[in-house]
Amino acid sequence: MGVYFSRSESETLLWAENFAKTLQNGDVVLLFGNMGAGKTVLCKGIARGLGIRAEITSPTFAYVNAYEDRLYHFDCYRIQSERQAFELGLCDYFDVGGICLIEWSENIAALLPENCKRVTISGSGDDVREIKF
Ligand SMILES: Nc1ncnc2c1ncn2[C@@H]1O[C@H](COP(=O)(O)OP(=O)(O)OP(=O)(O)O)[C@@H](O)[C@H]1O
Ligand SMILES: [Mg+2]
Numbered sequence: 806m807g808v809y810f811s812r813s814e815s816e817t818l819l820w821a822e823n824f825a826k827t828l829q830n831g832d833v834v835l836l837f838g839n840m841g842a843g844k845t846v847l848c849k850g851i852a853r854g855l856g857i858r859a860e861i862t863s864p865t866f867a868y869v870n871a872y873e874d875r876l877y878h879f880d881c882y883r884i885q886s887e888r889q890a891f892e893l894g895l896c897d898y899f900d901v902g903g904i905c906l907i908e909w910s911e912n913i914a915a916l917l918p919e920n921c922k923r924v925t926i927s928g929s930g931d932d933v934r935e936i937k938f
Contacts, residue, residue: 811934817843817926820936821850824924828855830875830902833918835910838926843934844908847924848878851906869895874903881909887916 811817828834828851836844849861857872864870868890869879877898884890890913898905899918910917928934 807938809936809938811843811936814843814846817846817934817936818850818853821847822854824938825851825854828904828922830904833899833905833907833921835917835921835923836906836908836926837910837923839929841929842926843928844926845880847926847936848906848908851904852876852878855904868893869898871898871903874901877901877903877905879905879907879910881907881912884909884912887913890916 809820811820834851836847838844845861845863852859852861852872855876857876859872861872861878862870864878864880865883868881868884869877871877879895881890890896895913896916907913910921923938925937926934
């Protein structure tokens with residue numbers, strides 16, 4: 806377990822870029838933190854670290870966005886039930902050999918594979934963020 810204190814969005818991006826280098830295909834990473842804490846910023850940095858060229862945007866309406874068939878970014882905030890998530894086929898992405906990043910995984914807890922990696926970011930507004938990993 807490590808901890809990093811980030812004083813700006815760009816420090817979080819850089820931290821996440823480096824964290825990405827510790828990831829392997831098949832990893833499922835759960836990103837915890839309140840609304841506005843910086844989970845999506847972490848995803849942007851991880852995508853950069855993996856060399857994904859596209860801009861990461863929140864998949865609020867799609868639940869999951871795929872990048873280059875190797876990075877899957879989930880936002881489960883609006884998922885109503887694990888049954889709905891299952892029927893949408895969200896679990897199918899866990900086994901395709903890419904890296905999955907999941908915001909609001911609390912809403913699909915029963916569907917998650919074992920051995921997920923976890924990153925928690927806390928703080929809000931212009932506060933320093935504490936990143937635990
Ligand atoms: N040190 C920091 N690290 C990350 N983001 C920061 C930092 N300081 C300020 N911010 C700002 O906090 C906001 C984080 O927004 P972000 O969309 O990443 O949150 P989120 O956790 O994904 O929220 P949601 O649950 O709504 O998806 C951004 O506006 C960002 O600029
Ligand atoms: Mg987000």
